[in-house]
Amino acid sequence: MLSDNIKRIRKSKGLSQEELAIKLNVVRQTVSKWENGLSVPDSDMLITLADELDTSVNVLLGETVTESMTDDLKVISKKLEVINLQLAKRNMVKIKTIRLILIALCAFIVLVFIALTIMQSSYLRWNYNNPELAVAGTILHGFEFVFVRLAPLVFIASVIGIAITYKKR
Incomplete structure:
Protein backbone atom coordinates (compact mmCIF):
# COMPACT_ATOMS: atom_id res chain seq x y z
CA MET A 1 0.00 0.00 0.00
CA LEU A 2 2.86 2.40 0.81
CA SER A 3 4.48 1.79 -2.57
CA ASP A 4 1.24 2.50 -4.44
CA ASN A 5 0.62 5.64 -2.42
CA ILE A 6 4.10 7.01 -3.06
CA LYS A 7 3.73 6.42 -6.79
CA ARG A 8 0.18 7.80 -6.99
CA ILE A 9 0.95 10.96 -5.00
CA ARG A 10 4.25 11.55 -6.85
CA LYS A 11 2.47 11.35 -10.20
CA SER A 12 -0.38 13.57 -9.02
CA LYS A 13 2.22 16.22 -8.11
CA GLY A 14 3.70 15.90 -11.61
CA LEU A 15 7.09 14.73 -10.35
CA SER A 16 9.30 12.18 -11.98
CA GLN A 17 11.20 9.65 -9.89
CA GLU A 18 14.39 11.59 -10.66
CA GLU A 19 12.93 14.91 -9.50
CA LEU A 20 11.64 13.39 -6.26
CA ALA A 21 14.97 11.67 -5.68
CA ILE A 22 16.83 14.98 -6.06
CA LYS A 23 14.50 16.65 -3.53
CA LEU A 24 15.11 13.80 -1.06
CA ASN A 25 18.88 13.59 -1.71
CA VAL A 26 18.68 9.95 -2.78
CA VAL A 27 19.26 8.21 -6.09
CA ARG A 28 16.39 7.55 -8.50
CA GLN A 29 16.74 3.80 -7.97
CA THR A 30 15.82 4.27 -4.30
CA VAL A 31 12.52 5.90 -5.24
CA SER A 32 11.94 3.11 -7.78
CA LYS A 33 12.52 0.46 -5.10
CA TRP A 34 10.03 2.18 -2.80
CA GLU A 35 7.41 2.34 -5.54
CA ASN A 36 7.95 -1.30 -6.52
CA GLY A 37 7.74 -2.47 -2.91
CA LEU A 38 11.33 -3.77 -2.87
CA SER A 39 12.25 -1.57 0.10
CA VAL A 40 10.69 1.00 2.37
CA PRO A 41 11.99 4.37 3.57
CA ASP A 42 13.12 4.61 7.19
CA SER A 43 11.10 6.75 9.60
CA ASP A 44 13.13 9.93 9.08
CA MET A 45 12.94 9.57 5.30
CA LEU A 46 9.22 8.81 5.51
CA ILE A 47 8.64 12.14 7.24
CA THR A 48 10.80 13.96 4.67
CA LEU A 49 9.01 12.16 1.84
CA ALA A 50 5.61 13.20 3.22
CA ASP A 51 6.81 16.82 3.46
CA GLU A 52 8.10 16.82 -0.12
CA LEU A 53 4.83 15.34 -1.41
CA ASP A 54 2.77 17.81 0.67
CA THR A 55 0.92 15.04 2.46
CA SER A 56 0.95 13.33 5.83
CA VAL A 57 2.73 10.17 6.83
CA ASN A 58 -0.66 8.64 7.57
CA VAL A 59 -1.80 9.15 4.00
CA LEU A 60 1.43 7.61 2.71
CA LEU A 61 0.89 4.62 4.97
CA GLY A 62 -2.69 4.27 3.74
CA GLU A 63 -4.46 5.36 6.89
CA THR A 64 -7.35 7.72 6.44
CA VAL A 65 -7.72 10.40 9.06
CA THR A 66 -11.06 11.99 9.65
CA GLU A 67 -10.79 15.04 11.80
CA SER A 68 -14.33 14.79 13.08
CA MET A 69 -13.53 11.70 15.10
Missing part, protein backbone atom coordinates in the same frame (compact mmCIF):
# COMPACT_ATOMS: atom_id res chain seq x y z
CA THR A 70 -11.43 12.50 18.15
CA ASP A 71 -10.75 8.80 18.78
CA ASP A 72 -8.80 8.58 15.53
CA LEU A 73 -6.78 11.63 16.50
CA LYS A 74 -6.00 10.07 19.86
CA VAL A 75 -4.83 6.87 18.18
CA ILE A 76 -2.64 8.81 15.78
CA SER A 77 -1.21 10.96 18.55
CA LYS A 78 -0.39 7.82 20.54
CA LYS A 79 1.34 6.32 17.50
CA LEU A 80 3.32 9.52 17.01
CA GLU A 81 4.21 9.55 20.69
CA VAL A 82 5.54 5.99 20.41
CA ILE A 83 7.54 6.91 17.31
CA ASN A 84 8.93 10.01 19.05
CA LEU A 85 9.93 7.94 22.08
CA GLN A 86 11.66 5.41 19.84
CA LEU A 87 13.54 8.18 18.03
CA ALA A 88 14.50 9.77 21.34
CA LYS A 89 15.78 6.41 22.64
CA ARG A 90 17.78 5.88 19.44
CA ASN A 91 19.32 9.35 19.79
CA MET A 92 20.16 8.72 23.44
CA VAL A 93 21.84 5.43 22.55
CA LYS A 94 23.92 7.23 19.91
CA ILE A 95 24.90 9.94 22.38
CA LYS A 96 25.82 7.40 25.07
CA THR A 97 27.88 5.40 22.55
CA ILE A 98 29.77 8.51 21.47
CA ARG A 99 30.31 9.47 25.12
CA LEU A 100 31.69 6.01 25.95
CA ILE A 101 34.04 6.09 22.96
CA LEU A 102 35.33 9.51 24.01
CA ILE A 103 35.82 8.35 27.62
CA ALA A 104 37.68 5.27 26.39
CA LEU A 105 39.86 7.47 24.19
CA CYS A 106 40.72 9.70 27.16
CA ALA A 107 41.56 6.64 29.29
CA PHE A 108 43.74 5.23 26.50
CA ILE A 109 45.64 8.51 26.18
CA VAL A 110 46.24 8.66 29.93
CA LEU A 111 47.42 5.03 30.00
CA VAL A 112 49.83 5.58 27.12
CA PHE A 113 51.21 8.70 28.81
CA ILE A 114 51.74 6.68 32.00
CA ALA A 115 53.48 3.93 30.02
CA LEU A 116 55.72 6.45 28.27
CA THR A 117 56.57 8.08 31.60
CA ILE A 118 57.48 4.73 33.14
CA MET A 119 59.61 3.86 30.09
CA GLN A 120 61.47 7.18 30.34
CA SER A 121 62.59 6.83 26.71
CA SER A 122 64.78 3.88 27.64
CA TYR A 123 65.01 2.97 23.97
CA LEU A 124 67.43 5.89 23.54
CA ARG A 125 70.05 3.93 25.50
CA TRP A 126 69.79 0.86 23.29
CA ASN A 127 72.69 -0.33 21.12
CA TYR A 128 71.74 1.06 17.73
CA ASN A 129 74.49 -0.96 16.01
CA ASN A 130 72.02 -3.87 16.06
CA PRO A 131 69.70 -3.25 13.06
CA GLU A 132 66.63 -4.75 14.74
CA LEU A 133 67.01 -2.56 17.83
CA ALA A 134 67.68 0.43 15.61
CA VAL A 135 64.40 -0.10 13.74
CA ALA A 136 62.43 -0.74 16.93
CA GLY A 137 63.98 2.27 18.67
CA THR A 138 63.26 4.52 15.70
CA ILE A 139 59.64 3.37 15.60
CA LEU A 140 59.22 3.92 19.36
CA HIS A 141 60.85 7.35 19.14
CA GLY A 142 58.62 8.34 16.21
CA PHE A 143 55.51 7.14 18.00
CA GLU A 144 56.43 9.00 21.19
CA PHE A 145 57.30 12.15 19.25
CA VAL A 146 53.95 12.23 17.44
CA PHE A 147 51.90 11.00 20.40
CA VAL A 148 53.23 13.60 22.85
CA ARG A 149 52.35 16.38 20.44
CA LEU A 150 48.91 15.20 19.24
CA ALA A 151 47.49 13.39 22.27
CA PRO A 152 46.87 16.55 24.35
CA LEU A 153 44.83 18.06 21.51
CA VAL A 154 42.83 14.86 21.08
CA PHE A 155 42.36 14.63 24.86
CA ILE A 156 41.04 18.19 25.09
CA ALA A 157 38.72 17.63 22.12
CA SER A 158 37.45 14.41 23.75
CA VAL A 159 36.78 16.15 27.07
CA ILE A 160 34.87 18.88 25.25
CA GLY A 161 32.92 16.19 23.38
CA ILE A 162 32.08 14.44 26.65
CA ALA A 163 30.90 17.75 28.15
CA ILE A 164 28.72 18.41 25.10
CA THR A 165 27.08 14.98 25.34
CA TYR A 166 26.11 15.72 28.94
CA LYS A 167 24.54 19.04 27.99
CA LYS A 168 20.76 19.16 28.53
CA ARG A 169 18.70 19.26 25.36
Whole structure:
Protein backbone atom coordinates (compact mmCIF):
# COMPACT_ATOMS: atom_id res chain seq x y z
CA MET A 1 0.00 0.00 0.00
CA LEU A 2 2.86 2.40 0.81
CA SER A 3 4.48 1.79 -2.57
CA ASP A 4 1.24 2.50 -4.44
CA ASN A 5 0.62 5.64 -2.42
CA ILE A 6 4.10 7.01 -3.06
CA LYS A 7 3.73 6.42 -6.79
CA ARG A 8 0.18 7.80 -6.99
CA ILE A 9 0.95 10.96 -5.00
CA ARG A 10 4.25 11.55 -6.85
CA LYS A 11 2.47 11.35 -10.20
CA SER A 12 -0.38 13.57 -9.02
CA LYS A 13 2.22 16.22 -8.11
CA GLY A 14 3.70 15.90 -11.61
CA LEU A 15 7.09 14.73 -10.35
CA SER A 16 9.30 12.18 -11.98
CA GLN A 17 11.20 9.65 -9.89
CA GLU A 18 14.39 11.59 -10.66
CA GLU A 19 12.93 14.91 -9.50
CA LEU A 20 11.64 13.39 -6.26
CA ALA A 21 14.97 11.67 -5.68
CA ILE A 22 16.83 14.98 -6.06
CA LYS A 23 14.50 16.65 -3.53
CA LEU A 24 15.11 13.80 -1.06
CA ASN A 25 18.88 13.59 -1.71
CA VAL A 26 18.68 9.95 -2.78
CA VAL A 27 19.26 8.21 -6.09
CA ARG A 28 16.39 7.55 -8.50
CA GLN A 29 16.74 3.80 -7.97
CA THR A 30 15.82 4.27 -4.30
CA VAL A 31 12.52 5.90 -5.24
CA SER A 32 11.94 3.11 -7.78
CA LYS A 33 12.52 0.46 -5.10
CA TRP A 34 10.03 2.18 -2.80
CA GLU A 35 7.41 2.34 -5.54
CA ASN A 36 7.95 -1.30 -6.52
CA GLY A 37 7.74 -2.47 -2.91
CA LEU A 38 11.33 -3.77 -2.87
CA SER A 39 12.25 -1.57 0.10
CA VAL A 40 10.69 1.00 2.37
CA PRO A 41 11.99 4.37 3.57
CA ASP A 42 13.12 4.61 7.19
CA SER A 43 11.10 6.75 9.60
CA ASP A 44 13.13 9.93 9.08
CA MET A 45 12.94 9.57 5.30
CA LEU A 46 9.22 8.81 5.51
CA ILE A 47 8.64 12.14 7.24
CA THR A 48 10.80 13.96 4.67
CA LEU A 49 9.01 12.16 1.84
CA ALA A 50 5.61 13.20 3.22
CA ASP A 51 6.81 16.82 3.46
CA GLU A 52 8.10 16.82 -0.12
CA LEU A 53 4.83 15.34 -1.41
CA ASP A 54 2.77 17.81 0.67
CA THR A 55 0.92 15.04 2.46
CA SER A 56 0.95 13.33 5.83
CA VAL A 57 2.73 10.17 6.83
CA ASN A 58 -0.66 8.64 7.57
CA VAL A 59 -1.80 9.15 4.00
CA LEU A 60 1.43 7.61 2.71
CA LEU A 61 0.89 4.62 4.97
CA GLY A 62 -2.69 4.27 3.74
CA GLU A 63 -4.46 5.36 6.89
CA THR A 64 -7.35 7.72 6.44
CA VAL A 65 -7.72 10.40 9.06
CA THR A 66 -11.06 11.99 9.65
CA GLU A 67 -10.79 15.04 11.80
CA SER A 68 -14.33 14.79 13.08
CA MET A 69 -13.53 11.70 15.10
CA THR A 70 -11.43 12.50 18.15
CA ASP A 71 -10.75 8.80 18.78
CA ASP A 72 -8.80 8.58 15.53
CA LEU A 73 -6.78 11.63 16.50
CA LYS A 74 -6.00 10.07 19.86
CA VAL A 75 -4.83 6.87 18.18
CA ILE A 76 -2.64 8.81 15.78
CA SER A 77 -1.21 10.96 18.55
CA LYS A 78 -0.39 7.82 20.54
CA LYS A 79 1.34 6.32 17.50
CA LEU A 80 3.32 9.52 17.01
CA GLU A 81 4.21 9.55 20.69
CA VAL A 82 5.54 5.99 20.41
CA ILE A 83 7.54 6.91 17.31
CA ASN A 84 8.93 10.01 19.05
CA LEU A 85 9.93 7.94 22.08
CA GLN A 86 11.66 5.41 19.84
CA LEU A 87 13.54 8.18 18.03
CA ALA A 88 14.50 9.77 21.34
CA LYS A 89 15.78 6.41 22.64
CA ARG A 90 17.78 5.88 19.44
CA ASN A 91 19.32 9.35 19.79
CA MET A 92 20.16 8.72 23.44
CA VAL A 93 21.84 5.43 22.55
CA LYS A 94 23.92 7.23 19.91
CA ILE A 95 24.90 9.94 22.38
CA LYS A 96 25.82 7.40 25.07
CA THR A 97 27.88 5.40 22.55
CA ILE A 98 29.77 8.51 21.47
CA ARG A 99 30.31 9.47 25.12
CA LEU A 100 31.69 6.01 25.95
CA ILE A 101 34.04 6.09 22.96
CA LEU A 102 35.33 9.51 24.01
CA ILE A 103 35.82 8.35 27.62
CA ALA A 104 37.68 5.27 26.39
CA LEU A 105 39.86 7.47 24.19
CA CYS A 106 40.72 9.70 27.16
CA ALA A 107 41.56 6.64 29.29
CA PHE A 108 43.74 5.23 26.50
CA ILE A 109 45.64 8.51 26.18
CA VAL A 110 46.24 8.66 29.93
CA LEU A 111 47.42 5.03 30.00
CA VAL A 112 49.83 5.58 27.12
CA PHE A 113 51.21 8.70 28.81
CA ILE A 114 51.74 6.68 32.00
CA ALA A 115 53.48 3.93 30.02
CA LEU A 116 55.72 6.45 28.27
CA THR A 117 56.57 8.08 31.60
CA ILE A 118 57.48 4.73 33.14
CA MET A 119 59.61 3.86 30.09
CA GLN A 120 61.47 7.18 30.34
CA SER A 121 62.59 6.83 26.71
CA SER A 122 64.78 3.88 27.64
CA TYR A 123 65.01 2.97 23.97
CA LEU A 124 67.43 5.89 23.54
CA ARG A 125 70.05 3.93 25.50
CA TRP A 126 69.79 0.86 23.29
CA ASN A 127 72.69 -0.33 21.12
CA TYR A 128 71.74 1.06 17.73
CA ASN A 129 74.49 -0.96 16.01
CA ASN A 130 72.02 -3.87 16.06
CA PRO A 131 69.70 -3.25 13.06
CA GLU A 132 66.63 -4.75 14.74
CA LEU A 133 67.01 -2.56 17.83
CA ALA A 134 67.68 0.43 15.61
CA VAL A 135 64.40 -0.10 13.74
CA ALA A 136 62.43 -0.74 16.93
CA GLY A 137 63.98 2.27 18.67
CA THR A 138 63.26 4.52 15.70
CA ILE A 139 59.64 3.37 15.60
CA LEU A 140 59.22 3.92 19.36
CA HIS A 141 60.85 7.35 19.14
CA GLY A 142 58.62 8.34 16.21
CA PHE A 143 55.51 7.14 18.00
CA GLU A 144 56.43 9.00 21.19
CA PHE A 145 57.30 12.15 19.25
CA VAL A 146 53.95 12.23 17.44
CA PHE A 147 51.90 11.00 20.40
CA VAL A 148 53.23 13.60 22.85
CA ARG A 149 52.35 16.38 20.44
CA LEU A 150 48.91 15.20 19.24
CA ALA A 151 47.49 13.39 22.27
CA PRO A 152 46.87 16.55 24.35
CA LEU A 153 44.83 18.06 21.51
CA VAL A 154 42.83 14.86 21.08
CA PHE A 155 42.36 14.63 24.86
CA ILE A 156 41.04 18.19 25.09
CA ALA A 157 38.72 17.63 22.12
CA SER A 158 37.45 14.41 23.75
CA VAL A 159 36.78 16.15 27.07
CA ILE A 160 34.87 18.88 25.25
CA GLY A 161 32.92 16.19 23.38
CA ILE A 162 32.08 14.44 26.65
CA ALA A 163 30.90 17.75 28.15
CA ILE A 164 28.72 18.41 25.10
CA THR A 165 27.08 14.98 25.34
CA TYR A 166 26.11 15.72 28.94
CA LYS A 167 24.54 19.04 27.99
CA LYS A 168 20.76 19.16 28.53
CA ARG A 169 18.70 19.26 25.36
